[in-house]
Amino acid sequence: MxxxxxxxxxxxxxxxxxxxxxxxxxxxxxxxxxxxxxxxxxxxxxxxxxxxxxxxxxxxxxxxxxxxxxxxxxxxxxxxxxxxxxxxxxxxxxxxxLLSRSDIYSITTRPGETRSIALDDGTRIELNGGTSLRLDRKNARFAALDAGEAAFTVRHDAANPFRVTVGDAVFEDAGTVFNIVHSGDATRIGVSEGKVIYNPQAEAIALPAGRALSDGAEGLRVMDVAPQAVASWRQGQLIYANAPVGDVTQDIARSLGVTLAATPGARAMRFTGTIRLERDPSRFFAAAAPLMGLSAIRQGNGWLLKEGDGSQN
Structure with a gap:
């Protein structure tokens, strides 16, 4: 050292x-x-x-x-x-x-790959594509999400709550099913069952089922979310209510394992609806882009979302 x-x-x-x-x-x-x-x-x-x-x-x-x-x-x-x-x-x-011990280990998934982990305490963690998560073999009540997206189905223990650290934030469960997305400096969490406490030693914001929180460039925001929309990627679909297309773009790229960008105008748009995931990118974008009021253009090995229905492309 x-x-x-x-x-x-x-x-x-x-x-x-x-x-x-x-x-x-x-x-x-x-x-x-x-x-x-x-x-x-x-x-x-x-x-x-x-x-x-x-x-x-x-x-x-x-x-x-x-x-x-x-x-x-x-x-x-x-x-x-x-x-x-x-x-x-x-x-x-x-x-x-501690810092050099083998008990702390990382689990990663490639973009487009998913993985399910069962912890000794009965908690289940499901990782979406492009995710990096750290766990502790000596403490099954700890996880650190470094990047990507993970859904947590936690066995509640009031005396020993499950905690997820994301950057400098802490999420503490209270008998819960929740989904966290962490990309760059932005974090999103949605709760479908039970309750999560955001930063219990600071803001201590309670997020019951049907509530979501985002922490990013626009600051800290708490909002409603349909419980069925939380971690909907596990059922092969993405469900949104007035979501920024910039967030939707990241979710698509993570879930499908494709390189995807969007023009500034497209990223600023918002979308409400359900997008069904399809492993063939051509078929997926042919259906999903018009649904969002956008067009999708292939660019080398990736794709670009832009405003308009594509009639002039």
Whole structure:
């Protein structure tokens, strides 16, 4: 491990320790730190996934530093002092025992490929195409969606909720079937059964069945969604209600495994309806493009969606 990696691990551990404090409220600084380097979120996720291991290593009660008789300063818990002896020892232990351990593993699917995973706790995860997911062999109640789309059918356990981290966001189940899409800096979730809590330690937005949330360039938005539309790709169809065609384009590319782009005008349009997936791209676009009020043009090995019905092409 190089010096830069070691420093990042130490910083990540410091944030884990601080965010575990019930009185922690400096979420803006934490977000700025995460956004400074894409690898920071991964390091933080691994440490948070090892929460049970850290609980054994960190004292349940803060260790109080002694204060000299002539020192009027306030006593501070050693547990929260960055760079202190305990923090340094934890960094060393985590670096060797957690960040490099084989228990954290990744599962990926190619565009157009799907995969179903059964976890030991009874939870089932279904991955759509072009998806990357991390799991922990020691903690069946953790998943990290790095990119793509996954549907979760979670066995509820109020004492040990299932958590999915997506970038710097956390989704916590409350007995749930839900679908998450993560692409670039944008995240979408729809809930078809039960309830999901978005960022339980921050915004704590409750999403019951029939509700969806998007977090992207337009900010955080909560909206209604038809339960049957959630993870509809599993039934070979994509169902939308007033969805941006830009999102629809990404979903099609992921599900079919095709290279697909759209003109700015097409991306800005919105679509309501059901698109049936068809493995033959020519047949698929012949039916789907007119349904969206668009035309589809083959471009090399990919396709382009543009405004109009294609009568002039």
């Amino acid at each position: 190089n010096r830069a990696q070691a420093m990042m691990n130490e910083e990540a551990l410091g944030w884990v320790i601080r965010t575990r404090d019930p009185e922690f409220d400096d979420w803006d600084a934490f977000t700025i730190w995460l956004e400074g380097d894409p690898e920071r979120a991964a390091a933080y996720d691994v440490l948070m996934a090892a929460d049970a291991d850290l609980a054994d290593m960190v004292p349940a009660e803060p260790v109080v530093m002694p204060v000299a008789a002539n020192d009027p300063g306030v006593r501070r818990p050693l547990r929260w002092i960055g760079g202190g002896a305990i923090a340094a020892a934890l960094v060393a232990a985590v670096s060797v025992g």
